[in-house]
Amino acid sequence: MHDIRAIRENPQAFDDALARRGEAPVAQAILELDEARRAKITAAETAQAAQNTAAKLVGSAKAKGDEAEFERLRAEVADKKAEMAAMQTEAKELDLRLTEILSGIPNLPFEDVPEGADENDNVEIRRWGTPATLDFQPKEHFDIEGVKPGMDFETAAKLSGSRFVVLSAGVARIHRALAQFMLDTHIEENGLTETWTPVLVREEMMLGTGQLPKFGEDSYQTTNGWWLVPTAEVTLTNIVNGMTVDEDYLPRRYVAHTQCFRSEAGSAGRDTSGMLRQHQFEKVEMVSITHPDKSRAELDRMTECAQGILERLGLSYRTVVLCTGDMGFGAKRTHDIEVWLPGQDTYREISSVSICGDFQARRMNARFRPTAGGKPQFVHTLNGSGLAVGRCLIAVLENGQRADGSVRLPEVLHPYLGGKSVLSNEGSLI
Template sequence: MHDIRAIRENPAAFDAALARRGASSVSPEILKLDEARRAAIHAAETAQADQNKASKEVGRAKASGDEAEFERLRALVATKKAEVAEMQAKAKDLDAQLEALLMGIPNLPFDDVPEGADEADNVEIHRWGTPKDLDFAPKEHYELAGVIPGMDFETAAKLSGSRFVVLSGAVARIHRALAQFMIDTHVEENGLTETWTPVLVKEEMMYGTGQLPKFGEDSYQTTNGWWLVPTAEVPLTNIVNGMTVEESYLPRRYVAHTQCFRSEAGSAGRDTAGMLRQHQFEKVEMVSVTHPDKSRDELDRMTGCAQGILERLGLPYRTVVLCTGDMGFGARRTHDIEVWLPGQNMYREISSVSVCGDFQARRMNARFKPAEGGKPEFLHTLNGSGLAVGRCLIAVLENGQQADGSVILPEVLHPYLRGRTTLTADGTLA
């Protein structure tokens, strides 16, 4: 959410920053609501003061025997009391309208975020590894002979409908090994705190990280009001919801491996083959809570953590800065990491790392007390995939594929597979 004081002080700058994202000017509407809200608050405070003054004078009039003055003052107290209630109700209603408006406005991009309309305008900032020159026509993951026995979309469709998969045998084990490898690396080498969180959260937690109110159709809600998390960003970030912590508490760096659930409402017809875009999937998510002065450096650190997983797996990738038109709702700057998929002959997103500034902290009312004293300040939050497990499985299978449909597996996974190094063409580990 945005700082109303900053909008009051420089509405033109606020609208200009939103315009970079392709959003319309909203400061006039915001300021109109804000002015009406403050006027109602002032009117309530004035009426309250008049009521208090008249209440004190009522007793004196009664004691003096001035019945006419007593009745006049008593009527005035009743009138002012009604005015206070009316103005307070009006202020509360206007405050709710203002908050709803601010809740629906995306974050402002940093000045160094490239301008653009969509993914075609994203800017590459890093590339690692070289895609292999294969002497055969590469296949997509679900077409590989060794994968077909362990990746069942037909049974999943019977169980749950489209965009689900049943993994079994060797493929399920490789999938699990990838998640374990990611968690171990982030905990033991990157210094993150392993965390296990619920995947059902209260509605206010979805508001806190920005999934609501605008993107409710992209997630699933239970009949009793809980929401299934689209990413562990939601519970991890909301750990500090409503808290005011000491500066020494910072930074907090979390990592969690969870199931994630997305309706994919806006992606009809996209990536329907294979398991690239699923309603239910697993992700290893990183979340950092930092001092405002440290958040930009933390973005680079987190990006490096995600990149390091791909490098250890030997998977070629590139990193891009998302342009203003392609950034997520809550981000001020986002680094997308795209892994090479030979079967598609292109790079595809496998991680998105974003710095949100104080945008989420304002929604969550999460602050810290500066060590040198002074008023509490809002925290900064960041989130990023470290990585999407299913997409990483796809990349491992496609990049390690052999002409016979077997897959040579990355060396770092061998200990997690009890020394097995290959997914054979008949779907077993060897």
Template sequence: MHDIRAIRENPAEFDAALSRRNGKGASDAILALDEARRAKIAAAEGAQAEQNKASKEVGAAKAKGDEAEFERLRALVGEKKAEVAQMQTEAKELDAQLTAMLMELPNLPFDDVPDGADEADNVELRRWGTPATYDFTPKEHYELAGVIPGMDFEAGAKLSGTRFVVLSGAVARIHRALAQFMLDTHVDENGLSETWTPVLVREEMMYGTGQLPKFGEDSYRTDDGWWLVPTAEVTLTNLVNGEVVEQSTLPRRMVAHTQCFRSEAGSAGRDTSGMLRQHQFEKVEMVSITHPDSSRDELDRMTGCAEGILQKLGLPYRTIVLCTGDMGFGARRTHDIEVWLPGQDTYREISSVSVCGDFQARRMNARFKPADSGKPQFVHTLNGSGLAVGRCLIAVLENGQQKDGAVRLPEALHPYMGGKTLLSADGQLV
């Protein structure tokens, strides 16, 4: 959420930054509503002062025996009391309208974010690795002979409908090994704190990280009012919801492996084959809570953590910075990492790392107490995939594929596979 004081102080700057996201400013409507709210609060305070003054004078009139003045003042007290109550109600309604308006607006991009309308305007930062060449036509993951026995989309559809899958046997073990490998790397080498969190959250937690109110259709809500998390960003970030933490505890760097749930609203017809876009999937999510001065550097550090997983697995990738028209709602700058998929002959997103500044912190009222004992300030938050487990499975299977449909596994996974190095063409680990 945005700082109303900053909008008041420099509406033109706010509009210029916001227009890079959605093509238009919003300060006029915001400030008009804010002015009406502040005027109503001031009027309520004035009426409250008159009420207090009349209340004091009531007793004096009674003591003097001035019945007429006593009755006039008593009526005035009642009138002002009702007036104050009405104005306070109206001020609260205007405040709710202002909050709702601010809640709907996306975060403001950093100055170094490229302008653009959509993914075509994203800018590549770097590449790592060289895609392998094959003496055969590479297949997609679900077409590989060794994968077919352990990846059952028909069973998933029978159990739950489209965009679900049942993994079994060797494929399920590779999937599990990838998640374990990611967690171990982030904890042992990258200094993240492993955290286990619920996947059902209260509605206010979804508001805190920006999934609500605008993107409710993208997630699942239970009849009891809980929401299924679209990513552990929701739970990890909200651990500081409503808190005032000590500056000495920052940065807080966390990682969690969870099930994630997305309705994929608006993606009808996209990536319907294979595991690329599922309603239920797993991610290893990184979240950092930082001091404002270090959040931009933290974005680069977290991007490096995600890239390091792919490097250890020997998977070629490219890293891009998203343009203003392709960034997520809560981000100020986002780095996407796209892994090479030979079966599709293209790079596909496997991680998205974003710095949100104080945007989420304001929604959550998450602050830190400065070391100099000054006034509490809002923390900065960051989140990123480290990585999407299912998509990493796809990349491992496709990049390691052999002509007969077997899959050679990355060396980094061998210790997690009991020393096995190959998914054979008949679906066995050998």
């Protein structure tokens, strides 16, 4: 959500920032609506003042026995009351319309975000490791001999339709081990607080983090009105929804491992092979709630937390800054981390870390009281994958594959696998 006062003070700057995202100018329309809303509020206040004045004179006219004046004043009180109610109703309608428009406008990018139209204009800022070079033709994860027994798309299609999978035996255990390894690392080494949250949320929680109203088709809604979370960003960020906390409460750094659900509307034909883009998947999500002065440094910290997981797993990656045309709706700046997949001979996104500034906090009305005094201020929020578990499984399988169809597994996972270090070409852990 945007600050209407900032738009009033500098409408051209607001439109210029939106233009960098490829959005049309809207400041003038917003200001006209805001002016009409404020005029109705003023009219309601004027009518109420006139009503109060007339009401005070009613008793005096009655005491004097001036029946004509008494009736005139009573009629005026009734008229002003009706006028005030009408103006308040119109002001409320205009306020709802203004809120609806502001809710549909994306966040404004930082000035140092590169301009561009799509992913081809993203800018690489870091590269780690050397992409695996195999002495045989690498396969995609679902074609590796040892993976096939434990990754069943046909049964999943029978159960649920396309873009689902049934994992079993060794593959399922590796998937679980990855999530546990991520959680332990973030909790024990990165200082995040482990959190377990629901995956069903109220509509206002989806509004708070920006999934609604504009992107409802990307998520699933149940028949009783709850929404299935597309990521734990929704629940973790909304922990402070409606709260005003003390400054020393900040920062709050959360991590949660959850099931996630996305309809993937409009993604037909994009990265749909195997487990790469599913309707149901797991993520280990990081969320930080910070003081505005600390949020930019927190973006770098969270990026390093996500990168560290890949480094511990020995997986080559690159980090890019998304350009203005490729950023998500609520972000002011986003770092995408892309892991190397030998089977596709390319890098694929495995984490997206974003700073939202006070964009989500305004939607949630989440504030803090400055220790030095003064009015409460909006907190800043950040979110990022630490990591997408299914995509990490893909990376581990493809980078560790061997010519005989078995998979060598990263050393850091061995303790989570009962000391096992290899997925055999028959699908068992040995």
